[in-house]
Amino acid sequence: MSKNFMFIGVFITILILIAIILSLVFYKVIIPVCERIGKYIARRVHSKWWLYIFEFSFISMLVALIFATIYFTPLTNANSWKFFVILFLFIMFTIVETTAYIDFRKINKINKSDGIIGWLISLKIWETYILNRTLLFIEQLVNSYFLIVPVFISLLIMTKLDWSNEDFYYSLLLLPVYTNIWVYIKTRRRKFIFQLSFNEYQVIFMRRFIVYLLIIGYTFFEAHNKFIQVLIGKSNMTFEYVFVYSAALIYIAIDRLLKETVSDLEKFKKEKNDKETKMRKEYEESIKQREITRMARLRKNKLK
Structure with missing residues (x-):
C-alpha cells in the first residue's frame, strides 16, 4: 500500500x-x-x-x-x-x-x-x-x-x-x-x-459545463465502440447492459448540465434585474436631488 x-x-x-x-x-x-x-x-x-x-x-x-x-x-x-x-x-x-x-x-x-x-x-x-x-x-x-x-x-x-x-x-x-x-x-x-x-461563480459554472460536455462525448463514443463489439461478437457484454450503462451516464451528465444551466440563467436574470433596479433608483435619486436643488434656488431667489 x-x-x-x-x-x-x-x-x-x-x-x-x-x-x-x-x-x-x-x-x-x-x-x-x-x-x-x-x-x-x-x-x-x-x-x-x-x-x-x-x-x-x-x-x-x-x-x-x-x-x-x-x-x-x-x-x-x-x-x-x-x-x-x-x-x-x-x-x-x-x-x-x-x-x-x-x-x-x-x-x-x-x-x-x-x-x-x-x-x-x-x-x-x-x-x-x-x-x-x-x-x-x-x-x-x-x-x-x-x-x-x-x-x-x-x-x-x-x-x-x-x-x-x-x-x-x-x-x-x-x-x-x-x-x-x-x-x-x-x-x-x-x-x-x-x-x-x-x-468566481461564472468561471466555476462554465468549467463544470465543459467537464459535463466531455463526459457526454466520451460516454457516447465509448458506448458506440462497445455496441460495435457486441454486434460483431467480440464482447461478452449484452446489448441491454451496454444500453443501460451508456444511457444512465449520459442522462446523469445531461441532467446535471441542464440543472447548472437553469440555475445560472436564473442567477444571471436576478443580477441583471438587481443592476437595472439599482440604476433606476440612482436615476430617481439624482432627479430628486436636482429637484431639491432647483427648489432651494427658487426660495433663495424669492428671498432676494
Whole structure:
C-alpha cells in the first residue's frame, strides 16, 4: 500500500509541475510574444478593409477548430496529439489576431459601430445571456488547455513506466481529483509565492459545463465502440447492459448540465434585474436631488 501511495504522490507532483510550467511559459513568454506580433501587424496595415479581414479570419479559424475537434476526437483517436497542436496554434493565433484587431481600431480611430463585432456591440446583444456565456465559454475553453495537456502528458509518462495494474488504477483515480481542482481552485502569484483561492461563480459554472460536455462525448463514443463489439461478437457484454450503462451516464451528465444551466440563467436574470433596479433608483435619486436643488434656488431667489 505504501508503494501505491508513493506512485500516487509522484503522479500528483507531475501534474502540478507540468501545470505550473505550462502556465508560466504561456503567460510570461507566449502571450507577450504574440501580443508584440499583433501590435506590429496593427502598425503596418492601414486600410479599413483589414477590420473585416481580422474578423473573417477569426471566424474561419474558429470554424476550422470545431471541425478539427470533431475529426480528431482527442479521447478516442490515436492521433490525439494533433488536436492539441491545433488547439495550441489556435490559441496563439487568437492572441495575435485579437491584439492586432484592438490596436488597429485604436490607431485608425475606427467608429465603435463599424465592423461585425462593432455592429453586434451597438445592438447591445452582448448583454443577453446566450452571448455573455458564449464569450465566457470560449475563454474557459482556451483555459481548458491547462486541464487537458498536463493529464495527456502525464498519461504518456505513466504508460512508459513499469506499473502494476493496481498502481495504475489508483493513479487514474486522481484524474477526477485534478479536474475538480481545475474547476474550483485558482492560483495567484505574488513575487515567488503562489496563493490558492476559489474561482468566481461564472468561471466555476462554465468549467463544470465543459467537464459535463466531455463526459457526454466520451460516454457516447465509448458506448458506440462497445455496441460495435457486441454486434460483431467480440464482447461478452449484452446489448441491454451496454444500453443501460451508456444511457444512465449520459442522462446523469445531461441532467446535471441542464440543472447548472437553469440555475445560472436564473442567477444571471436576478443580477441583471438587481443592476437595472439599482440604476433606476440612482436615476430617481439624482432627479430628486436636482429637484431639491432647483427648489432651494427658487426660495433663495424669492428671498432676494
